[in-house]
Amino acid sequence: xxxxxxxxxxxxxxxxxxxxxxxxxxxxxxxxxxxxxxxxxxxxxxxxxxxxxxxxxxxxxxxxxxxxxxxxxxxxxxxxxxxxxxxxxxxxxxxxxxxxxxxxxxxxxxxxxxxxxxxxxxxxxxxxxxxxxxxxxxxxxxxxxxxxxxxxxxxxxxxxxxxxxxxxxxxxxxxxxxxxxxxxxxxxxxxxxxxxxxxxxxxxxxxxxxxxxxxxxxxxxxxxxxxxxxxxxxxxxxxxxxxxxxxxxxxxxxxxxxxxxxxxxxxxxxxxxxxxxxxxxxxxxxxxxxxxxxxxxxxxxxxxxxxxxxxxxxxxxxxxxxxxxxxxxxxxxxxxxxxxxxxxxxxxxxxxxxxxxxxxxxxxxxxxxxxxxxxxxxxxxxxxxxxxxxxxxxxxxxxxxxxxxxxxxxxxxxxxxxxxxxxxxxxxxxxxxxxxxxxxxxxxxxxxxxxxxxxxxxxxxxxxxxxxxxxxxxxxxxxxxxxxxxxxxxxxxxxxxxxxxxx
Amino acid sequence: xxxxxxxxxxxxxxxxxxxxxxxxxxxxxxxxxxxxxxxxxxxxxxxxxxxxxxxxxxxxxxxxxxxxxxxxxxxxxxxxxxxxxxxxxxxxxxxxxxxxxxxxxxxxxxxxxxxxxxxxxxxxxxxxxxxxxxxxxxxxxxxxxxxxxxxxxxxxxxxxxxxxxxxxxxxxxxxxxxxxxxxxxxxxxxxxxxxxxxxxxxxxxxxxxxxxxxxxxxxxxxxxxxxxxxxxxxxxxxxxxxxxxxxxxxxxxxxxxxxxxxxxxxxxxxxxxxxxxxxxxxxxxxxxxxxxxxxxxxxxxxxxxxxxxxxxxxxxxxxxxxxxxxxxx
Numbered sequence: 001x002x003x004x005x006x007x008x009x010x011x012x013x014x015x016x017x018x019x020x021x022x023x024x025x026x027x028x029x030x031x032x033x034x035x036x037x038x039x040x041x042x043x044x045x046x047x048x049x050x051x052x053x054x055x056x057x058x059x060x061x062x063x064x065x066x067x068x069x070x071x072x073x074x075x076x077x078x079x080x081x082x083x084x085x086x087x088x089x090x091x092x093x094x095x096x097x098x099x100x101x102x103x104x105x106x107x108x109x110x111x112x113x114x115x116x117x118x119x120x121x122x123x124x125x126x127x128x129x130x131x132x133x134x135x136x137x138x139x140x141x142x143x144x145x146x147x148x149x150x151x152x153x154x155x156x157x158x159x160x161x162x163x164x165x166x167x168x169x170x171x172x173x174x175x176x177x178x179x180x181x182x183x184x185x186x187x188x189x190x191x192x193x194x195x196x197x198x199x200x201x202x203x204x205x206x207x208x209x210x211x212x213x214x215x216x217x218x219x220x221x222x223x224x225x226x227x228x229x230x231x232x233x234x235x236x237x238x239x240x241x242x243x244x245x246x247x248x249x250x251x252x253x254x255x256x257x258x259x260x261x262x263x264x265x266x267x268x269x270x271x272x273x274x275x276x277x278x279x280x281x282x283x284x285x286x287x288x289x290x291x292x293x294x295x296x297x298x299x300x301x302x303x304x305x306x307x308x309x310x311x312x313x314x315x316x317x318x319x320x321x322x323x324x325x326x327x328x329x330x331x332x333x334x335x336x337x338x339x340x341x342x343x344x345x346x347x348x349x350x351x352x353x354x355x356x357x358x359x360x361x362x363x364x365x366x367x368x369x370x371x372x373x374x375x376x377x378x379x380x381x382x383x384x385x386x387x388x389x390x391x392x393x394x395x396x397x398x399x400x401x402x403x404x405x406x407x408x409x410x411x412x413x414x415x416x417x418x419x420x421x422x423x424x425x426x427x428x429x430x431x432x433x434x435x436x437x438x439x440x441x442x443x444x445x446x447x448x449x450x451x452x453x454x455x456x457x458x459x460x461x462x463x464x465x466x467x468x469x470x471x472x473x474x475x476x477x478x479x480x481x482x483x484x485x486x487x488x489x490x491x492x493x494x495x496x497x498x499x500x501x502x503x
Numbered sequence: 504x505x506x507x508x509x510x511x512x513x514x515x516x517x518x519x520x521x522x523x524x525x526x527x528x529x530x531x532x533x534x535x536x537x538x539x540x541x542x543x544x545x546x547x548x549x550x551x552x553x554x555x556x557x558x559x560x561x562x563x564x565x566x567x568x569x570x571x572x573x574x575x576x577x578x579x580x581x582x583x584x585x586x587x588x589x590x591x592x593x594x595x596x597x598x599x600x601x602x603x604x605x606x607x608x609x610x611x612x613x614x615x616x617x618x619x620x621x622x623x624x625x626x627x628x629x630x631x632x633x634x635x636x637x638x639x640x641x642x643x644x645x646x647x648x649x650x651x652x653x654x655x656x657x658x659x660x661x662x663x664x665x666x667x668x669x670x671x672x673x674x675x676x677x678x679x680x681x682x683x684x685x686x687x688x689x690x691x692x693x694x695x696x697x698x699x700x701x702x703x704x705x706x707x708x709x710x711x712x713x714x715x716x717x718x719x720x721x722x723x724x725x726x727x728x729x730x731x732x733x734x735x736x737x738x739x740x741x742x743x744x745x746x747x748x749x750x751x752x753x754x755x756x757x758x759x760x761x762x763x764x765x766x767x768x769x770x771x772x773x774x775x776x777x778x779x780x781x782x783x784x785x786x787x788x789x790x791x792x793x794x795x796x797x798x799x800x801x802x803x804x805x806x807x808x809x810x811x812x813x814x815x816x817x818x819x820x821x822x823x824x825x826x827x828x829x830x831x832x
Contacts, residue, residue: 306717327719338717345717349710349778358707359718361700368699 006031006066006198007167013060014051021047022222029167029198034212037202038242039219045202049171053085054078084165086157088172093156094144101127101140104159134158135191150181168192169200174208186211206459218242254466254482257281261450262420267312269298273474275312280450285442287453287465290494295474296454297339300424304336305329317419330359333419337409337426345409346397353379353393356412382411387437403434410438424454439464470494510775513822517790524797531800534673540792545681546740548788550763552692553736558767558779559696560729561709565622567737568760569629570603574741576633579642579751586656596738604734608727634753642751658749666746681743693781765816766791772822
């Protein structure tokens with residue numbers, strides 16, 4: 001172990017009404033060390049973060065920072081004491097209307113003893129100092145709105161670091177970053193580590209964890225169920241502890257497809273890209289993997305009628321397939337579970353059954369009048385099929401955990417039979433238990449359709465698919481049967497000619 | 504407990520208000536008084552039901568008041584100046600409502616003008632346009648035209664009957680046409696929004712446009728339809744206004760927009776819906792009507808009315824946004 005713990009949590013408790021979310025959580029953070037906190041959705045990670053960052057007050061237990069008791073009543077108090085949190089939602093950490101420099105020094109705009117007049121030159125000077133210390137290479141006069149998500153993230157972290165915290169909490173910081181962008185973040189984390197900051201890193205991405213963790217703590221049902229700090233770290237043990245059950249690595253035999261259901265012939269999805277040809281058979285699950293930005297979503301959208309191919313032709317069930325709108329694709333039997341459910345899937349004003357029935361309202365109404373009984377019966381059936389944890393089909397979506405929300409999205413499109421079933425990043429922001437449930441359900445129901453899964457994480461492809469296709473630069477560059485995969489070749493294909501390193 | 508308060512709070516308040524007036528204001532509980540309340544909110548209510556449709560798809564229609572007055576002026580012009588019959592006048596008004604709805608929808612969906620701004624512009628445009636044919640004069644039977652001649656036509660009896668005929672109900676000659684129209688339209692739009700797949704999809708468009716699009720909905724068409732519904736309802740309100748006044752009065756209809764929007768927004772609070780809904784809108788309109796009628800019977804001066812309406816709206820919005828947990832998402 002490095003130095004004495006700088007931040008200690010002892011027997012922390014937190015309940016909401018009768019539900020105990022955190023029970024006796026004890027955790028030490030050491031300077032210059034990255035502690036990864038793993039936990040399935042609903043394990044209590046977010047609550048723990050909110051207690052530490054002063055959003056919630058604790059019900060019991062103690063927190064100490066250095067030698068002093070730490071009991072922030074507001075987030076601002078926590079930050080002043082030296083415990084800084086960068087939340088999952090990147091845009092919470094930056095103000096889009098202001099430029100980078102002002103964002104970096106935003107916290108100095110208010111508070112006691114600040115000058116009344118806003119002095120742009122002083123702000124830029126202070127911002128430059130902050131940026132330099134962090135090795136931040138971004139134009140300080142750029143507007144936040146023009147930056148990529150990754151750059152915004154860097155600004156949010158740099159802004160947090162301007163307080164010179166002793167403890168930094170990063171809550172799923174890579175959830176919306178590409179691999180290359182994540183690598184920049186990792187470099188920044190390394191830098192902070194060398195400055196002696198104690199870092200609590202919350203993630204369920206194995207690649208992040210492998211890259212960064214000095215120590216792994218597993219949280220399940222509001223309790224620490226395992227601490228792993230002897231090198232080499234026992235990743236599988238940490239996952240097992242978090243899930244409370246044994247992980248199986250692709251415990252299925254790869255199937256070959258039956259009769260051909262979908263073909264694409266020389267389809268071009270981007271200017272100057274090589275054409276794509278592929279054929280999908282009945283009952284097979286094909287994963288398309290590749291880095292973020294290589295055209296996976298563009299391909300999914302082309303197959304779903306959201307954008308038109310620049311060339312080539314497609315067939316579905318033997319006849320020509322040229323969808324011009326999602327409605328046409330759905331009518332032809334091609335369904336897409338779109339990526340980023342909160343943006344493009346969940347209708348917030350609707351409850352579970354209303355969300356599930358959305359694409360098929362016509363089929364469950366008589367003379368355009370909704371048959372609510374049938375609608376709810378379908379939803380109840382789907383809730384049972386996918387093991388969605390809820391009180392009833394009338395629950396609001398906001399009461400569900402991320403994994404269960406995603407299950408509702410999958411259930412929405414599984415309620416009716418399809419010929420081509422596509423899922424774009426179906427495991428994003430989903431805990432491992434829900435991810436396994438969804439993958440198992442996909443496999444169990446695969447007969448009678450072709451299934452196409454678009455995933456960035458290779459682990460997810462290996463866990464789910466019979467066949468894995470690799471995309472790079474808007475075309476397909478490799479194909480693997482999911483049996484004794486040649487990982488080196490697959491990774492090389494993913495990395496493409498530019499060889500950006502393994503994903 | 505909090506849920507129950509949010510869900511039924513506004514209806515309880517409504518019931519308490521009725522009970523209070525019933526016990527203090529003489530003659531408040533009578534068919535005549537009830538009909539008077541309905542009649543006083545009929546036109547506002549119809550406009551409010553229309554604007555509810557645009558609120559459902561996440562839009563807003565500020566032009567409803569001026570659509571209604573334009574329809575009123577158009578009906579008068581068609582009958583008095585062009586010497587046409589009542590049917591033509593009604594059809595022209597409905598056509599105006601459809602056309603303006605289509606233009607609003609086109610501006611918002613295809614020209615990407617934000618809804619508030621597009622309909623604000625349309626409101627302004629119509630306020631001016633409705634005065635051009637008569638060079639700023641009100642229209643009445645036998646009016647003098649700008650060139651000195653006398654207008655040839657008159658308000659037809661059939662048209663005036665829309666404003667004056669009363670159906671027998673409990674008592675003879677009790678329920679005016681406008682109230683019947685209000686009830687029919689309220690039930691129709693309520694059923695449409697709550698029980699048909701089109702209504703459901705309109706709510707989906709309002710809550711998450713992208714999700715609705717990916718579920719195969721023609722989002723643009725739904726949005727345009729919402730403005731067409733709003734335009735038609737507003738023009739129906741205008742027809743009833745013309746029939747009630749018996750003239751095309753350029754000074755009337757000033758309060759229509761604000762009253763209608765207030766009713767629709769008060770509707771958010773009814774049954775804890777926290778969203779635009781036809782039942783709530785109807786209750787919202789009645790609430791305002793009951794309050795004003797009761798206060799009038801208790802001899803509250805007329806100039807306090809807008810203050811009272813505003814206060815009700817603010818309370819209703821607090822119900823919706825501060826007390827309801829659903830509104831936070």
